[in-house]
Amino acid sequence: MKHIQWFPGHMTKAMRMMEEQIKLVDGVLAVLDARAPAATRNKKLDTLFGAKPVLYILNKSDLADDRKTDAFLAEFARAGLTAVKCSANSAGAAKQLSAKISSLVREKFERDEKKGIVRPPKLMIAGVPNTGKSTVINALSGEKRAVTGDKAGVTRGKQWIRCAGFELLDTPGTMPPSFENQTLARHLAYIGSINDDILDMDDVALELLREIAQTYPQFLTERYKIEDFSSPLAMYEQVCRSRGFLLKGGDYDYERGAKAIVDDFRKGRLGRITLESAEAFAEYIR
Ligand SMILES: Nc1nc2c(ncn2[C@@H]2O[C@H](COP(=O)(O)OP(=O)(O)O)[C@@H](O)[C@H]2O)c(=O)[nH]1
Ligand SMILES: [Mg+2]
Numbered sequence: 001m002k003h004i005q006w007f008p009g010h011m012t013k014a015m016r017m018m019e020e021q022i023k024l025v026d027g028v029l030a031v032l033d034a035r036a037p038a039a040t041r042n043k044k045l046d047t048l049f050g051a052k053p054v055l056y057i058l059n060k061s062d063l064a065d066d067r068k069t070d071a072f073l074a075e076f077a078r079a080g081l082t083a084v085k086c087s088a089n090s091a092g093a094a095k096q097l098s099a100k101i102s103s104l105v106r107e108k109f110e111r112d113e114k115k116g117i118v119r120p121p122k123l124m125i126a127g128v129p130n131t132g133k134s135t136v137i138n139a140l141s142g143e144k145r146a147v148t149g150d151k152a153g154v155t156r157g158k159q160w161i162r163c164a165g166f167e168l169l170d171t172p173g174t175m176p177p178s179f180e181n182q183t184l185a186r187h188l189a190y191i192g193s194i195n196d197d198i199l200d201m202d203d204v205a206l207e208l209l210r211e212i213a214q215t216y217p218q219f220l221t222e223r224y225k226i227e228d229f230s231s232p233l234a235m236y237e238q239v240c241r242s243r244g245f246l247l248k249g250g251d252y253d254y255e256r257g258a259k260a261i262v263d264d265f266r267k268g269r270l271g272r273i274t275l276e277s278a279e280a281f282a283e284y285i286r
Contacts, residue, residue: 003182011176018048018173021124025169027053027105029097031127031136034064034085035274037072038281039187040128042175055104056083057097059132062090063268071278072285079286088135094142098164101140105166121166126173130192133172137161140168184284186211187275192266205258206232208265209239211275219271223264236261 022028028049032040037058056076061069069085076083084100086093105121112119125133141161159170177193179185188194189204210232212220220226220235225242228234239245239261240252247253264270278285 014174014176015044015048018045018126018175021126021169021171021173022048022050022052024122025052025124026108026121027055027101027123029055029057029101029123029125029136031057031059031088031125031131031133031172033131033191033193034058034061034069034072036184036187036191036276037278038276038284039177039184040131040191040193041284042128042178043284044178045126045175053104053108054082055100056081057088057136058083058085059088059136061085062087063272065272065274068274068277072276075278075282075285081285086136088132088139093136093139097136097140101163102165120162122160122169123166124169124173126175128175128177128188128193133174137168137170137172141170181284184281190262190265190275201258201262202254205261206236208261209235212265212270212273216271216273219273223270 028045030041030045030049037056041056058064058069058072073083073085082100082104084097086097101123105123109121112121125136127133140163142163160167161170177185177188179188185194186204186207189199190208209220213226213229213232213235217226217229220229224235224239226235226238228238236254236257237252240254240257243257243260245253245256245260265273
């Protein structure tokens with residue numbers, strides 16, 4: 001697969017914006033994708049977050065392999081980090097997250113109360129593209145969505161959403177994904193965190209088939225009738241055959257095949273798939 005790259009200029013600009021946002025808040029909700037917690041955890045954020053409490057939200061857990069999500073949660077806990085699994089577009093999400101957020105900022109809140117400060121804790125949402133940041137904001141703001149408007153001084157121009165016991169910055173901090181590790185860069189491509197326009201979708205589909213064949217071959221057999229796992233190309237062509245993606249002369253329509261494979265994975269139509277194992281990627285969590 002071609003080397004996936006990012007443009008350093010974008011990275012610098014995004015990091016600078018995030019630095020500004022961080023100054024305004026008491027804590028951070030870092031939204032990760034439960035299917036790829038290592039790839040979506042951009043460790044550069046740690047430096048930015050500084051000493052602020054962080055809640056790692058393993059979102060889209062409805063699409064992930066639950067056993068592996070639990071293993072990742074254990075790995076976060078082992079590293080002394082607070083993490084929770086979540087499905088932000090499901091009914092119970094707001095309540096579950098609110099409880100976690102309260103305990104995340106409780107210490108600061110109690111300190112403030114003693115000092116006679118009554119303002120509610122402020123939080124921001126951060127994460128790489130497409131992990132569900134906006135969905136988390138919508139879940140937490142719910143029906144009561146109230147923009148509390150401009151505040152004097154540092155918070156000028158920022159909109160805050162009043163939630164149960166805390167306030168949320170209404171603009172999520174979008175982190176550029178980190179491509180230092182190409183395995184993890186591919187995971188970002190599969191989950192849609194990298195603009196498809198800069199990707200070679202044939203490559204993405206082939207690599208995705210190769211990875212899924214290693215861990216969840218049965219899903220490929222179920223959906224695409226794949227029996228021959230000898231090469232990614234053989235699997236790719238079987239997808240085209242089983243879905244009838246053929247061109248006029250009888251050639252395979254690889255373009256439609258690639259789109260179907262990637263789309264099926266992203267929508268969870270292949271089954272609940274986690275791309276990483278907590279053991280193999282522990283170093284990216286710690
Ligand atoms: N299945 C599933 N889809 C989700 C979840 N959270 C968000 N999404 C979907 O993922 C896509 C990206 O979400 P969005 O909030 O726009 O991501 P953002 O780019 O981080 O703001 C949207 O189509 C959401 O509906 C989740 O927990 N489960
Ligand atoms: Mg968004």
